[in-house]
Amino acid sequence: MPLTVRQFPCLSDNYGFLLRDEASGAVATVDTPDAERILSELSDSGWGRLDYVLNTHWHPDHAGGNARLKAETGCTVLGPEEVRRIEAPLDRVLAGGETVMLGETAFRVLATPGHTLGHIAYVSDSDGMAFVGDTLFALGCGRLFEGTAEQMWASLQTLAALPPQTRVYCAHEYTESNARFALSVDAAPLTAERAEQVFEARRRGDWTVPTTIAAERAANPFLRAPALALPGETDAAAFARLRAAKDSFKG
Ligand code: ZN
Numbered sequence: 001m002p003l004t005v006r007q008f009p010c011l012s013d014n015y016g017f018l019l020r021d022e023a024s025g026a027v028a029t030v031d032t033p034d035a036e037r038i039l040s041e042l043s044d045s046g047w048g049r050l051d052y053v054l055n056t057h058w059h060p061d062h063a064g065g066n067a068r069l070k071a072e073t074g075c076t077v078l079g080p081e082e083v084r085r086i087e088a089p090l091d092r093v094l095a096g097g098e099t100v101m102l103g104e105t106a107f108r109v110l111a112t113p114g115h116t117l118g119h120i121a122y123v124s125d126s127d128g129m130a131f132v133g134d135t136l137f138a139l140g141c142g143r144l145f146e147g148t149a150e151q152m153w154a155s156l157q158t159l160a161a162l163p164p165q166t167r168v169y170c171a172h173e174y175t176e177s178n179a180r181f182a183l184s185v186d187a188a189p190l191t192a193e194r195a196e197q198v199f200e201a202r203r204r205g206d207w208t209v210p211t212t213i214a215a216e217r218a219a220n221p222f223l224r225a226p227a228l229a230l231p232g233e234t235d236a237a238a239f240a241r242l243r244a245a246k247d248s249f250k251g
């Protein structure tokens with residue numbers, strides 16, 4: 001039986017995701033941007049329980065609600081060791097290559113360092129869903145706070161290799177500014193088309209998350225680093241140049 005995803009905005013530009021394994025009724029939250037908001041969504045959902053927190057990385061807008069949610073619901077917190085840096089509760093340390101079960105739904109844990117060194121993503125192959133935290137965004141990618149450009153490029157390639165129809169649940173609604181940057185570095189018609197769709201969606205107030213691996217491979221300038229490379233530039237160097245340009249982009 002499938003997984004149901006309940007997505008909702010949190011804080012200024014985060015998304016919260018509550019996941020329910022329909023076979024068992026088990027419920028998880030991906031990250032804990034805002035404990036109050038997650039608890040109120042949980043109550044609106046009628047799902048009646050919270051079994052797990054699945055953290056992607058240690059940043060407070062991802063793990064800052066762990067303690068409150070654990071105290072309120074008794075849930076088990078899973079995530080990378082680095083979550084302990086903010087003294088957030090963590091019951092089981094996860095690393096790339098492991099599998100975690102939410103009822104009958106299996107999530108593969110992928111190591112996706114770059115934004116932070118311990119960053120992980122969760123993939124349900126059977127549902128074709130990937131929860132990627134701050135690694136891959138719609139038309140963008142996370143900032144390199146801790147890792148190197150080479151690490152982030154490898155992480156993005158790991159995600160890009162997922163099946164094209166995979167739905168990608170990014171942790172932030174950054175797409176409009178990402179689209180402006182994409183237009184500044186990539187003249188491909190598909191990029192212009194996608195950017196226009198994004199601007200229209202945001203004018204209507206629609207979310208641009210989830211996206212898909214196919215859509216990102218087609219128009220995300222960071223995944224398109226090889227196509228945007230200068231003569232003689234390696235793919236990782238092209239990625240590093242694009243990421244640095246985005247950091248100083250005033251769009
Ligand atoms: Zn972050």
Ligand code: FE
Pocket residue numbers: 059061062134171172
């Ligand atoms: Fe974040």
